[in-house]
Amino acid sequence: MIVLGLETATNVCGVALVDDDRVLAEFSTAGRLTHSQRLMPLVEQALGEAGIDRGRLDGIAVSAGPGSFTGLRIGLATAKGLGYALDRPVLAVPTLDALAFNVWAWPGLICPLLDARKDQVYAALYRGSPPTGGRSLRRLGGYWAMDLGALLERLSAFNEAVLFLGDALPRYGPGIAERLGAKAHFVPVSGRFPRAAAVAELGLRRLAAGRRPGAAEARPIYVRQSEAEVKARARARARRAATNDGSR
Amino acid sequence: MSGRGAATATATAGDLILAIETSCDETAAAVVQGGKVIRANVVASQVDLHRRFGGVVPEIASRRHLELSIPVVDEALERAGAAPADLAAVAVTAGPGLVGALLVGVSLAKSLAFGWGKPLVGVNHLEGHIYANFLTVDEDGQVIGDGRPPEFPFLCLVVSGGHSDLIYIEGHGRRRSLGRTRDDAAGEAFDKVARAIGLGYPGGPLLDALAREGGDPLAFDLPRARLEAGSLDFSFSGLKTAVVHVLERAALAGEEVDRADLAASFSQAVADALVDKTLAAARVTGASRIVLAGGVAANSTLRRTMLERAEAGGLTVRFPPLKLCTDNAAMIGAAGYFRYAAGSRSGLDLNADPNLAFGDQAVEECRGS
Numbered sequence: 001m002i003v004l005g006l007e008t009a010t011n012v013c014g015v016a017l018v019d020d021d022r023v024l025a026e027f028s029t030a031g032r033l034t035h036s037q038r039l040m041p042l043v044e045q046a047l048g049e050a051g052i053d054r055g056r057l058d059g060i061a062v063s064a065g066p067g068s069f070t071g072l073r074i075g076l077a078t079a080k081g082l083g084y085a086l087d088r089p090v091l092a093v094p095t096l097d098a099l100a101f102n103v104w105a106w107p108g109l110i111c112p113l114l115d116a117r118k119d120q121v122y123a124a125l126y127r128g129s130p131p132t133g134g135r136s137l138r139r140l141g142g143y144w145a146m147d148l149g150a151l152l153e154r155l156s157a158f159n160e161a162v163l164f165l166g167d168a169l170p171r172y173g174p175g176i177a178e179r180l181g182a183k184a185h186f187v188p189v190s191g192r193f194p195r196a197a198a199v200a201e202l203g204l205r206r207l208a209a210g211r212r213p214g215a216a217e218a219r220p221i222y223v224r225q226s227e228a229e230v231k232a233r234a235r236a237r238a239r240r241a242a243t244n245d246g247s248r
Numbered sequence: 249m250s251g252r253g254a255a256t257a258t259a260t261a262g263d264l265i266l267a268i269e270t271s272c273d274e275t276a277a278a279v280v281q282g283g284k285v286i287r288a289n290v291v292a293s294q295v296d297l298h299r300r301f302g303g304v305v306p307e308i309a310s311r312r313h314l315e316l317s318i319p320v321v322d323e324a325l326e327r328a329g330a331a332p333a334d335l336a337a338v339a340v341t342a343g344p345g346l347v348g349a350l351l352v353g354v355s356l357a358k359s360l361a362f363g364w365g366k367p368l369v370g371v372n373h374l375e376g377h378i379y380a381n382f383l384t385v386d387e388d389g390q391v392i393g394d395g396r397p398p399e400f401p402f403l404c405l406v407v408s409g410g411h412s413d414l415i416y417i418e419g420h421g422r423r424r425s426l427g428r429t430r431d432d433a434a435g436e437a438f439d440k441v442a443r444a445i446g447l448g449y450p451g452g453p454l455l456d457a458l459a460r461e462g463g464d465p466l467a468f469d470l471p472r473a474r475l476e477a478g479s480l481d482f483s484f485s486g487l488k489t490a491v492v493h494v495l496e497r498a499a500l501a502g503e504e505v506d507r508a509d510l511a512a513s514f515s516q517a518v519a520d521a522l523v524d525k526t527l528a529a530a531r532v533t534g535a536s537r538i539v540l541a542g543g544v545a546a547n548s549t550l551r552r553t554m555l556e557r558a559e560a561g562g563l564t565v566r567f568p569p570l571k572l573c574t575d576n577a578a579m580i581g582a583a584g585y586f587r588y589a590a591g592s593r594s595g596l597d598l599n600a601d602p603n604l605a606f607g608d609q610a611v612e613e614c615r616g617s
């Protein structure tokens with residue numbers, strides 16, 4: 001099987017083609033051009049250089065978030081269009097799953113961290129599989145948007161070594177090292193960014209497991225509501241509270 | 249698929265455009281044949297979604313566009329009875345508009361075009377509004393208006409929530425900008441005044457409905473903007489401020505303002521300003537044909553005033569039916585067809601441009617590298 005992977009959740013724009021046991025092409029860029037300008041030309045280039053006709057794709061995998069809202073929508077809309085036009089499944093792969101997959105063999109906890117702005121990170125926690133274990137990555141809990149203090153609070157409950165990666169490290173790495181000391185480990189720069197090949201490979205595994213979601217079904221994982229909804233909900237809560245007080 | 253008019257049956261194959269429009273709060277897809285026959289026109293409005301916020305929330309609009317995009321495209325192709333292989337090209341609004349919203353449509357159009365192996369044509373949203381006038385056969389096979397596209401040259405007044413532009417159009421892709429708003433767009437002024445009067449969202453249509461409830465357009469003496477002599481530009485912020493003052497003075501005096509009268513007076517002031525400048529532009533250019541376009545072209549006071557005064561001056565006036573004035577993809581399909589026919593193609597690096605310019609330009613404007 002051949003799967004095209006798209007990664008646009010962060011400032012990295014990535015495109016990859018993988019089959020069952022090879023990466024046929026992979027491009028990653030974090031340059032000046034927007035994902036919107038970059039993504040489709042890279043798809044065309046990847047297919048061209050790998051010598052794969054687009055009709056031979058078995059599925060489209062896309063990094064589904066959490067991440068930049070706009071980046072996610074560029075990736076998802078592109079994946080949906082390709083999936084619809086080619087009549088192929090569109091596999092929405094959680095961005096943090098794909099990121100943790102970069103280091104799946106780590107024998108302990110893995111914590112991918114993306115900068116979520118507003119002094120927060122997007123994070124999730126995984127237990128890696130040592131090469132002899134033969135199992136795949138296991139996620140412990142959900143996808144979170146929280147500040148570093150709250151995250152470290154959760155991690156400290158485990159009292160074991162944690163491997164960190166992701167684009168939030170330049171900003172939050174020093175704080176993590178200070179709190180966790182020798183228990184904190186950091187993936188080197190070249191291995192810590194989201195890769196389209198990981199997205200494609202995880203998508204391919206889902207296809208192999210018989211999953212066939214259509215183009216209309218693929219959904220982004222925003223984790224966060226939009227600002228307007230957050231505010232509207234807060235207003236509604238305040239109104240309800242006021243009404244309840246009045247009726248007492 | 250029976251019941252379509254003769255116009256559909258005789259149009260040649262190979263000139264079908266799938267068009268996508270997501271510049272604001274309507275997720276729309278259409279199939280248009282030969283730039284004039286609407287084969288399908290699907291508009292999924294988000295008005296209900298944004299009403300509780302009192303206006304369009306860009307992030308919420310963008311999320312909704314992504315959810316609706318494939319179902320809307322699918323329905324358009326289904327209703328048109330068209331297979332992707334039948335399409336000549338995919339057209340999409342590249343701007344102006346909300347950037348996050350535009351990006352959903354642009355990303356989708358690019359990947360559909362690539363997936364199907366079809367050319368891609370980026371379209372300016374304003375150009376789409378103008379080309380709504382070229383649509384001559386409706387989805388159900390009914391002839392629209394006199395069934396003929398406008399004759400060149402003509403003078404076009406494009407009025408919407410984002411624009412108030414006077415454009416002289418000599419031919420496809422050949423146009424000259426004559427005037428534009430210096431501050432608020434006409435539709436923006438309608439929305440702001442609607443809010444001040446206490447109407448909901450969307451303000452423009454609600455204000456128009458209120459004005460038609462027997463409102464007296466002469467009840468309030470509102471100012472007409474005075475720009476320097478010879479200018480064909482518009483200005484609506486002073487007018488909006490005058491309405492706010494009327495409301496504030498009444499509130500201070502404890503008086504009730506007749507809202508229908510105020511709505512009618514305001515609508516008339518806007519219409520007068522738009523018609524004055526349009527007729528002045530007609531004199532300058534010698535144009536004898538006036539074409540209205542954009543959401544505000546649906547305003548009843550503007551339509552009536554323009555018809556009365558232009559026809560008294562021996563000019564012809566035309567405007568699209570109401571549902572083609574507001575945002576839709578059929579108009580993008582019409583504009584896209586004529587761009588396509590003129591050889592305009594966009595690259596896979598086509599980007600959404602929230603401020604995409606529309607002035608004295610030729611067809612190349614949206615062309616990618």
Ligand SMILES: [Zn+2]
Nearest residue numbers: 373408543575
């Ligand atoms: Zn519009």
